Amino acid sequence: MVPERESLRERTPAGATAASRPRTRLDQPLPRRRRFLPEYDPEAFGRLSERIARFLGTGRFIVWMTVVIILWVVWNIFAPRGLRFDEYPFIFLTLMLSLQASYAAPLILLAQNRQDDRDRVNLEQDRKQNERSIADTEYLTREIASLRIGLGEVATRDWIRSELQDMVKEMEERQNGHRHDPVVFPAERSRGRDADDR
Secondary structure, three states, X not given: OXXXXXXXXXXXXOOOOOOOOOOOOOOOOOXXXXXXOOOOOHHHHHHHHHHHHHHHOOHHHHHHHHHHHHHHHHHHHHOOHHHOOOOOOOHHHHHHHHHHHHXXXXXXXXXXXXXXXXXXXXXXXXXXXXXXXXXXXXXXXXXXXXXXXXXXXXXOHHHHHHHHHHHHXXXXXXXXXXXXXXXXXXXXXXXXXXXXXX
């Protein structure tokens, strides 16, 4: 008896009792639970509800519904008494219209919910695209600003010519003692910015 108790202790983890249920293995799928309700594909049902809601919102549906109601009323008023199936208060017609409305409203709401989900996904994608566009625009703005700063520091032909003339003047003044000679590098154009310096 004692060896059996020891083997039982080895098999059961600490804190568990022998009456506890066996451990489930994580590497094996659980058996499917039994369902008492019928199963359906929510995506297919959603597409069907959208088609019905789209049809209910058309003029064709209103015309056909009006024709059916007029035929119903005319038949139950003017047909022989034995062939009438819904007498004057038209209780059965009221029941049918209430039944149609009670199904139409949830189907329309389901279609609207699906459309809201699609709009939410599209809005999220648009928001991400806008964030990427803003980031790209800021990057390009920084690059253009750095190019402008870099171009502002580029030496033009006229600036180099004027610097060289100043250096030549300084050298001549040092050699000849403040004598003004003609310009060694005369400007070919006006002192304004050259078209080629851009």
